[in-house]
Amino acid sequence: xxxxxxxxxxxxxxxxxxxxxxxxxxxxxxxxxxxxxxxxxxxxxxxxxxxxxxxxxxxxxxxxxxxxxxxxxxxxxxxxxxxxxxxxxxxxxxxxxxxxxxxxxxxxxxxxxxxxxxxxxxxxxxxxxxxxxxxxxxxxxxxxxxxxxxxxxxxxxxxxxxxxxxxxxxxxxxxxxxxxxxxxxxxxxxxxxxxxxxxxxxxxxxxxxxxxxxxxxxxxxxxxxxxxxxxxxxxxxxxxxxxxxxxxxxxxxxxxxxxxxxxxxxxxxxx
Amino acid sequence: xxxxxxxxxxxxxxxxxxxxxxxxxxxxxxxxxxxxxxxxxxxxxxxxxxxxxxxxxxxxxxxxxxxxxxxxxxxxxxxxxxxxxxxxxxxxxxxxxxxxxxxxxxxxxxxxxxxxxxxxxxxxxxxxxxxxxxxxxxxxxxxxxxxxxxxxxxxxxxxxxxxxxxxxxxxxxxxxxxxxxxxxxxxxxxxxxxxxxxxxxxxxxxxxxxxxxxxxxxxxxxxxxxxxxxxxxxxxxxxxxxxxxxxxxxxxxxxxxxxxxxxxxxxxxxxxxxxxxxxxxxxxxxxxxxxxxxxxxxxxxxxxxxxxxxxxxxxxxxxxxxxxxxxxxxxxxxxxxxxxxxxxxxxxxxxxxxxxxxxxxxxxxxxxxxxxxxxxxxxxxxxxxxxxxxxxxxxxxxxxxxxxxxxxxxxxxxxxxxxxxxxxxxxxxxxxxxxxxxxxxxxxxxxxxxxxxxxxxxxxxxxxxxxxxxxxxxxxxxxxxxxxxxxx
Numbered sequence: 001x002x003x004x005x006x007x008x009x010x011x012x013x014x015x016x017x018x019x020x021x022x023x024x025x026x027x028x029x030x031x032x033x034x035x036x037x038x039x040x041x042x043x044x045x046x047x048x049x050x051x052x053x054x055x056x057x058x059x060x061x062x063x064x065x066x067x068x069x070x071x072x073x074x075x076x077x078x079x080x081x082x083x084x085x086x087x088x089x090x091x092x093x094x095x096x097x098x099x100x101x102x103x104x105x106x107x108x109x110x111x112x113x114x115x116x117x118x119x120x121x122x123x124x125x126x127x128x129x130x131x132x133x134x135x136x137x138x139x140x141x142x143x144x145x146x147x148x149x150x151x152x153x154x155x156x157x158x159x160x161x162x163x164x165x166x167x168x169x170x171x172x173x174x175x176x177x178x179x180x181x182x183x184x185x186x187x188x189x190x191x192x193x194x195x196x197x198x199x200x201x202x203x204x205x206x207x208x209x210x211x212x213x214x215x216x217x218x219x220x221x222x223x224x225x226x227x228x229x230x231x232x233x234x235x236x237x238x239x240x241x242x243x244x245x246x247x248x249x250x251x252x253x254x255x256x257x258x259x260x261x262x263x264x265x266x267x268x269x270x271x
Numbered sequence: 272x273x274x275x276x277x278x279x280x281x282x283x284x285x286x287x288x289x290x291x292x293x294x295x296x297x298x299x300x301x302x303x304x305x306x307x308x309x310x311x312x313x314x315x316x317x318x319x320x321x322x323x324x325x326x327x328x329x330x331x332x333x334x335x336x337x338x339x340x341x342x343x344x345x346x347x348x349x350x351x352x353x354x355x356x357x358x359x360x361x362x363x364x365x366x367x368x369x370x371x372x373x374x375x376x377x378x379x380x381x382x383x384x385x386x387x388x389x390x391x392x393x394x395x396x397x398x399x400x401x402x403x404x405x406x407x408x409x410x411x412x413x414x415x416x417x418x419x420x421x422x423x424x425x426x427x428x429x430x431x432x433x434x435x436x437x438x439x440x441x442x443x444x445x446x447x448x449x450x451x452x453x454x455x456x457x458x459x460x461x462x463x464x465x466x467x468x469x470x471x472x473x474x475x476x477x478x479x480x481x482x483x484x485x486x487x488x489x490x491x492x493x494x495x496x497x498x499x500x501x502x503x504x505x506x507x508x509x510x511x512x513x514x515x516x517x518x519x520x521x522x523x524x525x526x527x528x529x530x531x532x533x534x535x536x537x538x539x540x541x542x543x544x545x546x547x548x549x550x551x552x553x554x555x556x557x558x559x560x561x562x563x564x565x566x567x568x569x570x571x572x573x574x575x576x577x578x579x580x581x582x583x584x585x586x587x588x589x590x591x592x593x594x595x596x597x598x599x600x601x602x603x604x605x606x607x608x609x610x611x612x613x614x615x616x617x618x619x620x621x622x623x624x625x626x627x628x629x630x631x632x633x634x635x636x637x638x639x640x641x642x643x644x645x646x647x648x649x650x651x652x653x654x655x656x657x658x659x660x661x662x663x664x665x666x667x668x669x670x671x672x673x674x675x676x677x678x679x680x681x682x683x684x685x686x687x688x689x690x691x692x693x694x695x696x697x698x699x700x701x702x703x704x705x706x707x708x709x710x711x712x713x714x715x716x717x718x719x720x721x722x723x724x725x726x727x728x729x730x731x732x733x734x735x736x737x738x739x740x741x742x743x744x745x746x747x748x749x750x751x752x753x754x755x756x757x758x759x
Contacts, residue, residue, distance in 0.1 A: 110423050115747055117729035118406070125733040125747060210738070223529025230524035232693070233517065233536065233739045253423055254757060262733045262744050265712045266721045267705075 011035040011169075013042060013193065014176035016049030017186020028169075028194070031084075035169050038194040040202040046161040046190035047206050050132045053187030058129045058157045062105035069101035069155060072182040079178060084171040085143040092245040093147045099249045100151035107156060107256055115264065125264045129157030130235055131210035133259050134203035136196065136225075138215045138241030142168035146175065148242030149213050150189065152255035161190045161209070163200055163216075169193035197221055204228030211235040211259050215242070235259065286599065289606040291393045296380045298470070301332040304340055304493070305476035307347040308486025314339035321469055324390035325603050325612035325647040333469045336492035338501045341461075344490040345507040348432040348459040351487025356429050356457040364415030367455060369482035370475075371408035374401065374447075377478065381471055385443055386603045388470040390612030390648070391566050393604050403728055404447035407746075410730035411451035414751060418456060421748040427755040429457035430533065431509035434502040437472075438515045439465035439614050440569040440670075445514055446472050448745045450489060451730075456754040458510070461490045463502055467615045469493035500526075508532065512753065514571070516668075517694075517739050535743025535753040537571065537735055539668040540696030542717065543689035544574030544725065547682075548582045550701035554723065556590045559674070562699055562725035564598060564610055564652055568672040569618070571740075572697035574725055576665060577676045578685055584678050588656060592637060595652045600641050610672055613648040622650050622671035629655050629664035634675070660691060668694070682707065686714045695737030699725045718744075 012019040013036050024039035057065070073094045076083070080090045112126040133153045138145035142165035153160050164172025176191050192199055196216055204212055204225040211234055212225055222238050229236045237258035242248035301318060303310035313334040320329035336344075355363070374381065378401045385396040418427050433453045437445035446462055453460045464472035476491045492498060496519070503511055503523050513523050514537040527534055544562045546555050562574025579587050603611035613619040630636050634655040643649040650671055658665050658675040665675050679685040689698055697719040700711050712720040718736045721727060728734065728746075735744040743753045 111749070113748070115729065115732035117727075117732055119727060119729065121724065121727065123729065123732045125744075125749065130737075219529070226528030227525055230521050230528065233520060233524065233538065233741060235742050250759065251757070253425070257752070261718065261737050262735065262749050263712075263717070263737075264719045264733045264746075265709075266719070266724055266727055266732075267708060267712075268723045 011173050011193075013038055014173070014180070014189070014191040015042065015046045016052070016190065017180070019176065022194070030169055033170060035173060035193050038192040038199055040198065042192055043161065043199055043202040044206065046192060047132060047203070047208055049187040050159040050161050050190055051208055053185055054131050054159045057159050057185060057188045062108070065155070065157065066101045066104035068183045069097055069104065069151065072179055072184065073097035073101060075178045075182045083143065083174060084168070085141070089141050089144050092248070093144050095245050096144070096147050096151050096248045099252065100155040103152070103155045103252060103256065107260070110253065111257070111260065111262065120269045122267045122269055123264060125262050127156070127260045128263050130259045130261055131158060132208065133158045133160050134200075134206070134209050134212045135160050135162035136200045136203070136212070136214045136216040137162055137164050137172060138217050139165045139167040140241065141243060143171045143175065144243070144248065145215055145241040146172050148248035149215050152252060153213060153259050154188065156256040156260050158211070158259050159188045161192065161203060163196055163203070164191055164193050166194070166196045200225060201228060204234075205231070207232050209234060212237070213258065214238045215240065217241055286607045288602070290602060290604045291383060291606055293383050293387065293604065296383050298331050298384065302469070302473045302493070303334045304336055305473065305479070305489070305491035306340065306344050307490070308480060310476070313337060314343070321388055321467065323387050324467070324614055325644070327646050330387055331470065333473070333493045335494040336463070336498045340492060341498065341501045341505050344461045344492055345432055345505055347487040348461055348490060349507060351485060352431055352459045355459055355485060355488050360416035360418070360457070363457060364412045364455065366482055366484050367408050367412030367415060367451060370478055370484070371405045371412060373478040373481055374405040374408065377474070378402070378405070381443060381474055383604070384474060385471050386611070389439060389442060389468045390603050390614050392608040392611040393606055394608065395566055400441055400444045403730070404444045407444070407447040407730040408451045411455040411750075414452070415455040418751060418755065421751045422755060422757065426758040428758055430754060430756055431458060432507060433458045433460050433510040433512060433754065434505070434508040435460055435462045436499045436502065436513045436515065437462065437464055439468040440566060440571070442468040443471035443475060446475055449512055452745070452750045453512070453754045454488065456751055458754055459488045461492060461502060461508070463492050463494060463499050466495045503527070510534070510754065512743070513537070520741060533753065536741035537743070537745065538739065538741040540571050540573070540694045540736065540740050541576055541666060541668055541692050542572050542574050542694070542697040542699070543576045543578050543692070544699035545578045545685050545689060545701065545711070546580060546583065546587055547685070547700070547702040547707070548580040549703050551703060552583060552587055552590060555701040556587065556594050558699060558701060558723065558725045559591055560594055560598070563674040564672050565726050567610055567613055567650070569614055569670055570726065572719060572726065573670075574699050575669060575674060577674050578688055579676060579678050580685070581678045581680050588654075588676065592654060595639050595654060598639065598652050600639070600649065600651060601644060610652060613650050613671065616648055618670065619648040619650060622669055622673065625664055625667060625669045626653060626673055629658070629662060629675070632662045632664070634658045634662055634664060660688060666692065682711065686711060690716045693739045696740035697721070
């Protein structure tokens with residue numbers, strides 16, 4: 001009997017909803033598998049794709065965004081055994097997605113409200129997404145560390161360009177296949193693998209990026225990201241790699257506030 | 272000055288001068304630094320006169336803080352912090368209530384000094400700046416013992432010593448916006464007022480002393496940008512809050528790179544004021560005037576980009592130009608003055624540079640042909656038409672009484688043009704259609720959106736920018752968050 005030859009997966013970046021090779025043609029190798037080493041140009045392509053997806057994603061109802069995040073939790077649960085991560089880490093990831101799925105329509109009542117102004121106006125302040133967020137994921141835990149940054153970013157209505165774990169990139173790239181079957185619109189999440197320092201600085205310097213969420217745990221890179229961010233007054237949040245469900249959701253509101261703007265509107269009452 | 276394209280419509284009647292008396296104000300000839308609960312001489316003995324921009328005459332001498340003074344203030348603040356933070360929150364609030372009341376008591380004096388030192392019309396300092404400053408203290412005084420309710424039921428603690436740098440356009444009001452929430456949250460504060468407008472902050476120092484605020488809880492250190500830069504970089508400061516230009520904000524953000532010092536920035540703007548064809552046009556014209564000529568246009572959220580729907584362009588411009596001709600420019604202490612003095616020679620030069628750039632780039636300039644006083648810094652209200660979005664006067668913050676008119680055909684084009692800015696501080700919408708106003712307001716990338724009004728502020732309503740207009744909010748419960756650490 002002839003032995004069946006396995007069909008290997010060609011690992012690719014996920015940009016604008018498409019699985020693509022690095023435009024640079026560069027590859028690295030992990031666990032005996034080749035994966036793309038993204039370039040600065042790939043970062044720019046991903047930011048452009050994210051920008052295109054930002055307004056439609058923000059315009060969806062919180063209810064709809066919540067259902068999509070819940071769908072991602074379902075899709076991850078169903079693939080739990082085939083993910084390149086320990087089962088308990090995958091379980092935590094599913095729960096984190098579920099937790100933030102429930103946040104989408106809570107953020108406004110928690111952070112917003114009607115302002116009792118001393119004048120005849122209906123004045124209210126509401127949270128809005130900051131826009132395009134660059135995510136620097138930690139090396140480990142590769143999947144939970146990534147999802148702990150992505151989920152609050154998306155729940156708050158933002159879109160993301162994420163740099164997955166440098167040492168264990170495959171599970172981060174596999175996440176594209178989970179999100180890709182979860183009605184996450186193309187461009188809302190973009191996943192890049194490669195050298196963190198190269199890609200993160202390209203993200204930090206991009207003028208059309210609104211915020212950076214950095215869990216890369218590299219003090220030198222963090223300071224460099226701060227300096228790059230200042231050029232266009234980007235919002236920056238540095239955090240530790242989330243190593244448990246509790247760590248990923250315990251400061252949920254801080255995570256979402258970091259990528260949220262508050263808009264105050266004044267509408268006249270009476271003449 | 273370039274001659275105006277149209278001559279000013281003659282005023283039907285003239286106003287008699289109606290100057291506010293400055294007799295009752297009690298100014299010292301010389302002010303020290305407010306440090307450790309009292310006025311003290313600066314370490315290097317440097318005093319600089321502060322000028323009245325309407326006359327170029329000195330009003331008082333003010334100490335400028337040097338690095339040694341900043342270090343001393345941080346030490347005294349750090350020493351005062353534990354007791355202040357440990358005070359029962361209700362008691363902490365009582366001090367702020369006292370300050371609010373004292374501001375109200377000395378309101379007229381503060382208004383006159385604000386106008387003398389900064390050049391803004393008395394009508395504005397009296398009716399806007401000072402009452403809002405008192406209201407801000409009153410609002411945050413009440414938060415002091417309710418912090419847990421203000422930040423979504425989380426457990427919180429103060430940050431410690433906060434460094435605060437405020438601009439010259441609303442000197443006392445910006446000091447109130449900074450100090451009131453910081454103190455309510457249990458922090459101690461070092462405030463640096465602007466170089467050209469230190470006086471009302473120093474009167475506020477007197478008020479703090481009068482309120483028996485514990486020594487060291489508030490320090491007020493006048494000085495130039497150097498003192499601000501020292502404060503930002505000084506070890507022992509746990510938080511920086513800055514209001515001012517985007518350029519300086521960028522420097523501060525860069526200086527704090529790699530440090531665990533939380534930062535809030537309230538920076539520049541180039542806010543769009545959008546007039547739709549269905550607006551009540553006369554009301555809109557009043558709003559345009561208030562949007563750009565309020566405080567000589569020295570307003571970060573000024574409606575400096577006027578977007579008019581093409582169908583009503585000519586009518587709105589004609590009405591606006593007629594209205595501009597009736598603005599009274601001159602003595603800021605006169606109760607009838609609409610537009611006062613430009614804050615400083617430096618700011619006047621910046622306005623002149625950008626206005627010259629507008630003319631060179633081909634926009635059509637009209638400047639009201641009014642008489643301006645011989646001494647002092649003045650710039651007559653100016654309107655630019657035929658402005659392209661690429662012109663510097665359409666993209667850069669002028670921070671003066673200069674409005675640039677652009678036009679649009681559709682609502683979508685209005686939104687796109689309004690959002691086509693590196694800034695995102697504020698916007699105005701003029702329409703009588705409620706559904707349209709709500710839709711446009713939600714599409715604008717700006718921190719504050721006013722419908723059928725402009726430049727309205729309230730201590731209960733969050734204020735702050737999107738994009739390069741900064742981050743963090745002041746006002747309401749959102750204004751507590753930058754001054755608190757969340758414990759879980």
